[in-house]
Amino acid sequence: MYDTCTTGSPAELSAACLVERYRSGALSPVEVVRSVLERIEAWEPALHATYAMSADAALAEARASEARWRDHAPLGLLDGVPVTVKENIASKGVPSPLGSAATDLVPATQDAPPMARLREAGAILVTKTTMPDFGLLAASPSSFHPLTRNPWDPSKTPGGSSSGAAAAAAAGYGPLHVGTDIGGSIRIPAGFCGVFGLKPSWGRVPHLPPYFFRVTGPITRDVADAATMMQVMSLPDDRDYMSLPFQPVAWSDLAHASLKGLRLGLLLDPGSGLCLDPEVEAAVTSAARTFEAHGADVELVENWIEPAMRDGFSTFMHIRAAVDLEDLAPEQQARLHPQLREALLKQPAIGGKAFYRAYQNVLAMRQRTAQVTGRFNFVLSPVSPVPAFAAESWCANPESGLMYDIAYTCVHNVSEQPAAAINCGYTQAGLPIGLQIAGRRFDDIGVLRLARAWELMRPAQHAWPKPPA
Structure with missing residues (x-):
């Protein structure tokens, strides 16, 4: 386990x-x-x-925090703690380009709920972080931001769409980072960058604008910091009319009573004809065996997502993207990332009936996921079938034409279940390998507790990457 309290650098x-x-x-x-x-x-x-870093503003907030601590009057749980926030989460006065040169840069008029809660708790916004165009990729190419890279190997992607947040966490840009996730956008970057990322239950953290499947969650180096962020960000905000009713959760209580008798499913088959990288399979299987050695009952689960369900999700997301982009003026569309524009243009026109059938298949995916995972306390799987791939690429296998090649993660957005990514090993080349822990709907604290148990059991972690000399 990483020691997060004895390192020489305050960052x-x-x-x-x-x-x-x-x-x-x-x-x-x-x-x-x-x-x-x-x-x-x-x-x-x-x-x-x-993106949009303001050193002067951060230092001014730090001086104000310093005065409050000197007076023994901290503002909240996170007074003086640096935080980065994904740029699609509005912070007052800062434009949100959504990773795309096609977006008009209009300063936000108010903080989105997660940003507001963090400020109220005294956290200091140091910088916003990058994302690909409209968050449509599980990689980092962007027509607006320079290409974001992975600290473990800058030739590799940090994943997406919370690309900058995960890279910042691994690189030590302070302890707290905020991402969003609509199909894997917190968990995939966290897995590729060897950090911890939580996709909460849908609606647990109020967000603007609210949208089906999309959640906001923490990306950190350890589970405890993510739990503290959830204590702050899950506070209610009436502006999100789709959020869950506020529920007090014992976020600080991460002790897991016992693993003995815990029922864990183990999903290895990514489905859809994809191949699981042998190093990823070995690391995730080893993690499952460790849980088993500590008393858990582990059962291998066959992939439950039928091709029609996966196609339905892909169709639904493609239509969402196409509608958003059709609203752009022609000159804005021309500024989209070329690969993204080309991929969208290749998609056939889809009528109303076909869209409705796609949505029915998404609902079938939701139902089937709840049925299968409901047999277990938690389900373990890889975060991604492969380790981090080339930074310039927009997906693991560009020849496939799949924009939404998110085999293990998207099902838990559709089912609204909480799911986390945590490091479980490394490739021979030294790239992190992510383990996904998915829980039953609303059991966010259960996922955090099991992740904390793994954090205490797992083999020694590699030292964090250091900045170039």
């Missing part, structure tokens, strides 16, 4: 450790923000994970 300390040191006076928010800014300066020429 790499956990949020819990920072708050402890602020309280004792051993460290100042100003020192921490300066350390994070130095880390960003060292990494950014290679990573390109940031």
Whole structure:
């Protein structure tokens, strides 16, 4: 397990450790923000994970936080803790380009709910983070942002669409990062970058604009920091008319009573004709065997998603993308990332009946997922069939023509179940391998607790990557 409280750099300390040191006076928010800014300066020429960074504003907030701690009057749970936020989550005064040069840059008039809750808790926004065009890729190519790269190997992708958030977490741009997920956009980057990412139950974290399948969640280096973020971000906001009723959750209680008798499903077959990389399979299988050795009952599960269900989801997402992009003026469409524009143009026109059948298949996917996973307390699987691929590529297999090649992750968006990505090993080349832990609907704390149990059991982790010399 990573030690998040003894590293020499304040930029790499956990949020819990920072708050402890602020309280004792051993460290100042100003020192921490300066350390994070130095880390960003060292990494950014290679990573390109940031957008709209304002060092002056962050330092001003840090000085205000320093004064509050000196007066023993912190604003909230995260006073003085640096945070990065994905650029599609509005922060007042900052445009949200949605990763695309096709977007008009209009400053946001208000903070979106996650940003508002973090500010109220005293967190310091250091920078926004990058994403691909309209969040439509599980990779990082963008027509607006420079190409974001993976800190473990800059020739590889950090994944998408929360590309910059996961890269920032692995590179040590402070402890807390916020992403969004509509088909795997938190979990895939977290898995590729060796960090922890939680896709909460749909509606658990209020969001604007609300949308089916989309959630906001934390990306961190450890499970405890993600739990603290959930305690803050899950607070209610009436602007999200699709959010769940607020429910107090014991987010800070991550102790798992026992693994003995816990029923775990193990899904290895990605379906849809995809092949599972042998190194990924070995790492995930080894993790399952570790749970089994600690008393859990592990049962191999066959892929339950029929081709029609997967095609229905892909069709639904393609239509969503096509409608959004058709609303753009011709000159805006011309500024889209060329690969994305080409992929969308290749899609055949789909009529109303075909769309309705696609939606019926999405509902069938939801029903089948709930039925199969409901037999278990949790389901384990890879996050991705493959490790991180080339940074310039827009998917693992561009020749396939699949934009939504998200075999293990999208089912849990459709079913609204919580699911997390956590590192479970490395390839021979040193790339992280992500383990997905999916829980029953609304059991977000259960997923966090099992992830914490794995964090304590897993083999020693590699040292975090360091900035180029």
